[in-house]
Amino acid sequence: MPDDDKTLSEEKPISDGKPxxxxxxxxxxxxxTRETLRPEGLEAPIEADTPLLDLGVLDSLKTAILLSHIRDELGVSVPPxxxxxxNFRNLRxxxxxxxxLAIAPTR
Incomplete structure (x- = not known):
């Protein structure tokens, strides 16, 4: 099983045009995500580019939990x-x- 503690700088650069x-x-x-949202029995490591939807890491409930975390801990509200x-394909x-969103002017 690959090491979940791999540093983010070792991972491949973004390739889909996102900043x-x-x-x-x-x-x-x-x-x-590793500590709170990892599905029971998931063998694959959760990295920046892990396909969250394909592996079942995110479902509707876990997406709501993640959005609450982003709002409460990072101070950013994600509009519907x-x-x-x-946007939710992977953690990157x-x-x-x-x-x-953190630098975007509020409407």
């Missing part, structure tokens, strides 16, 4: 329009979205 997230945001999301498969995309 590169802040390492601090990404690290916090990876840690929270941003709840897309592309989620972190990029959180960072983008």
């Amino acid at each position: 590169v997230p802040d390492d601090n945001t990404l690290t916090k999301l990876v840690t929270f 329009i941003e709840l897309t498969v592309a 995309n989620i972190a990029a979205l959180v960072d983008e």
